[in-house]
Amino acid sequence: xxxxxxxxxxxxxxxxxxxxxxxxxxxxxxxxxxxxxxxxxxxxxxxxxxxxxxxxxxxxxxxxxxxxxxxxxxxxxxxxxxxxxxxxxxxxxxxxxxxxxxxxxxxxxxxxxxxxxxxxxxxxxxxxxxxxxxxxxxxxxxxxxxxxxxxxxxxxxxxxxxxxxxxxxxxxxxxxxxxxxxxxxxxxxxxxxxxxxxxxxxxxxxxxxxxxxxxxxxxxxxxxxxxxxxxxxxxxxxxxxxxxxxxxxxxxxxxxxxxxxxxxxxxxxxxxxxxxxxxxxxxxxxxxxxxxxxxxxxxxxxxxxxxxxxxxxxxxxxxxxxxxxxxxxxxxxxxxxxxxxxxxxxxxxxxxxxxxxxxxxxxxxxxxxxxxxxxxxxxxxxxxxxxxxxxxxxxxxxxxxxxxxxxxxxxxxxxxxxxxxxxxxxxxxxxxxxxxxxxxxxxxxxxxxxxxxxxxxxxxxxxxxxxxxxxxxxxxxxxxxxxxxxxxxxxxxxxxxxxxxxxxxxxxxxxxxxxxxxxxxxxxxxxxxxxxxxxxxxxxxxxxxxxxxxxxxxxxxxxxxxxxxxxxxxxxxxxxxxxxxxxxxxxxxxxxxxxxxxxxxxxxxxxxxxxxxxxxxxxxxxxxxxxxxxxxxxx
Numbered sequence: 001x002x003x004x005x006x007x008x009x010x011x012x013x014x015x016x017x018x019x020x021x022x023x024x025x026x027x028x029x030x031x032x033x034x035x036x037x038x039x040x041x042x043x044x045x046x047x048x049x050x051x052x053x054x055x056x057x058x059x060x061x062x063x064x065x066x067x068x069x070x071x072x073x074x075x076x077x078x079x080x081x082x083x084x085x086x087x088x089x090x091x092x093x094x095x096x097x098x099x100x101x102x103x104x105x106x107x108x109x110x111x112x113x114x115x116x117x118x119x120x121x122x123x124x125x126x127x128x129x130x131x132x133x134x135x136x137x138x139x140x141x142x143x144x145x146x147x148x149x150x151x152x153x154x155x156x157x158x159x160x161x162x163x164x165x166x167x168x169x170x171x172x173x174x175x176x177x178x179x180x181x182x183x184x185x186x187x188x189x190x191x192x193x194x195x196x197x198x199x200x201x202x203x204x205x206x207x208x209x210x211x212x213x214x215x216x217x218x219x220x221x222x223x224x225x226x227x228x229x230x231x232x233x234x235x236x237x238x239x240x241x242x243x244x245x246x247x248x249x250x251x252x253x254x255x256x257x258x259x260x261x262x263x264x265x266x267x268x269x270x271x272x273x274x275x276x277x278x279x280x281x282x283x284x285x286x287x288x289x290x291x292x293x294x295x296x297x298x299x300x301x302x303x304x305x306x307x308x309x310x311x312x313x314x315x316x317x318x319x320x321x322x323x324x325x326x327x328x329x330x331x332x333x334x335x336x337x338x339x340x341x342x343x344x345x346x347x348x349x350x351x352x353x354x355x356x357x358x359x360x361x362x363x364x365x366x367x368x369x370x371x372x373x374x375x376x377x378x379x380x381x382x383x384x385x386x387x388x389x390x391x392x393x394x395x396x397x398x399x400x401x402x403x404x405x406x407x408x409x410x411x412x413x414x415x416x417x418x419x420x421x422x423x424x425x426x427x428x429x430x431x432x433x434x435x436x437x438x439x440x441x442x443x444x445x446x447x448x449x450x451x452x453x454x455x456x457x458x459x460x461x462x463x464x465x466x467x468x469x470x471x472x473x474x475x476x477x478x479x480x481x482x483x484x485x486x487x488x489x490x491x492x493x494x495x496x497x498x499x500x501x502x503x504x505x506x507x508x509x510x511x512x513x514x515x516x517x518x519x520x521x522x523x524x525x526x527x528x529x530x531x532x533x534x535x536x537x538x539x540x541x542x543x544x545x546x547x548x549x550x551x552x553x554x555x556x557x558x559x560x561x562x563x564x565x566x567x568x569x570x571x572x573x574x575x576x577x578x579x580x581x582x583x584x585x586x587x588x589x590x591x592x593x594x595x596x597x598x599x600x601x602x603x604x605x606x607x608x609x610x611x612x613x614x615x616x617x618x619x620x621x622x623x624x625x626x627x628x629x630x631x632x633x634x635x
Contacts, residue, residue, distance in 0.1 A: 024067065027067045067083065069083070135269045141306040142306055160242055165242055168210055184216070191214065369425060371528050381420055402536075435541075444464040
């Protein structure tokens with residue numbers, strides 16, 4: 001830590017001014033020590049690509065989050081790219097649950113039968129094969145070291161290949177596949193094919209030739225999944241395709257998929273796994289016990305002369321079951337957390353669907369108007385206080401700030417909160433109807449004198465009304481999408497933070513549900529307030545962008561283009577982007593409200609530096625968004 005502070009030129013990284021460095025250093029350490037090239041990722045054409053650990057394929061378009069991908073790019077000396085923005089998330093489990101009926105067929109479902117039943121309520125039934133299975137699944141060979149294992153693998157490949165029998169060598173990563181290929185080349189064997197994420201474009205031709213006499217195919221998990229490797233003439237007499245697994249995977253299902261590459265449709269074949277106690281699964285789960293046992297049996301001699309003992313194979317299988325149980329619990333926990341997001345997701349998606357399908361948004365907008373007014377009235381004229389204690393000036397200022405409209409709050413009601421809110425709501429409806437009619441009339445006048453082929457099929461009145469409702473729906477969708485994207489980030493941070501509360505004897509999932517609901521309530525309020533404020537700014541004649549008089553005013557092309565885009569002032573756009581409704585807005589609305597008419601207006605400060613928006617790249621160069629880096633500290 002002292003070295004980092006000296007290199008960065010700061011005295012203490014955990015001060016407010018330097019705390020942003022801590023996250024960058026953590027991500028850099030992860031990139032250098034936890035993520036290996038040609039294992040978790042690969043580099044192609046100056047781009048870091050994630051490799052799927054289960055299929056061995058490149059996950060196109062996927063990037064690590066929270067600056068980790070940028071740290072890996074810096075490690076590999078490739079151009080840094082900005083972090084991608086998440087606009088929607090869903091787990092596979094909840095995605096599949098969206099279907100009314102679920103069914104599937106696979107040759108490796110029995111090992112996951114419990115998870116299928118618990119997650120999807122699906123029963124797994126075993127169906128007999130079309131032809132009897134005559135494949136020979138041989139006992140695992142266990143080695144003390146990884147390099148001793150690979151030397152033995154190369155020796156067996158050379159011996160089996162001498163008879164002309166085709167061989168498929170399965171590896172767990174690109175790095176291991178290239179290591180086997182290099183060792184074969186060093187022994188004088190050059191007639192082999194390598195299939196991994198780097199050579200995926202040749203997959204079809206490589207798999208098609210994998211069953212030919214004398215073929216050696218070195219592949220990751222991606223090779224020929226679910227396909228029949230056809231055996232060439234004379235190969236059946238040699239015993240069929242021989243499968244060599246260089247390492248046990250975390251999931252037995254992946255191992256069974258590798259075994260399933262041979263012995264299909266009654267073909268002969270054989271499989272064998274070569275396992276070392278330095279492999280990931282054995283090392284993390286049970287490797288120490290097995291290594292002590294092997295030490296008693298011969299120690300270093302086991303590197304070159306492996307043990308073929310069922311007790312060690314059972315130990316490896318037990319380790320796999322432990323990993324599968326751990327991964328199942330992790331997926332189950334992820335699903336529990338996503339259930340909270342799933343309810344919120346359905347509400348937001350349902351709202352968007354209604355807006356897209358409903359051509360008349362009057363009901364939606366009136367409901368938003370009513371909710372916003374109720375919140376403001378409750379903040380300044382609460383029911384638990386007497387009318388003499390109400391802050392009518394603050395109420396009037398808050399309403400003007402929100403709706404850009406002067407309300408007559410003193411003439412409303414008879415001293416009861418409900419009539420007060422109803423009267424304000426009625427005033428608002430009348431004002432919005434007036435602005436809507438005025439806006440539609442202006443559009444009609446602009447286009448009536450210059451019809452063209454686009455608008456010839458519709459009357460100017462209907463066109464103006466239609467375009468106004470399009471503005472309403474576009475603003476609704478834009479604000480919903482913007483707020484939902486920010487909400488996803490907030491929920492991600494909440495899920496990460498609640499885990500630490502287990503140390504305080506609190507249930508993290510329960511805490512996530514409670515605070516997630518509060519965030520969602522804030523999201524709905526923010527959407528309603530932003531929509532209402534933006535629509536009243538757009539329809540405000542004093543704020544709306546006017547076409548300047550002069551020659552440009554009488555140019556039909558310019559006029560139609562401007563009105564078609566419905567541009568409004570940059571200040572309005574800025575207000576629409578930066579306005580955020582917080583829970584504390586109820587008590588801060590008066591302070592943020594615009595001054596009443598007749599009062600001296602406050603002079604706006606001159607901005608000499610361009611304002612940094614929350615979703616803009618952070619100027620510190622981290623590659624993260626400003627709100628998740630230095631902006632997070634400033635707030």
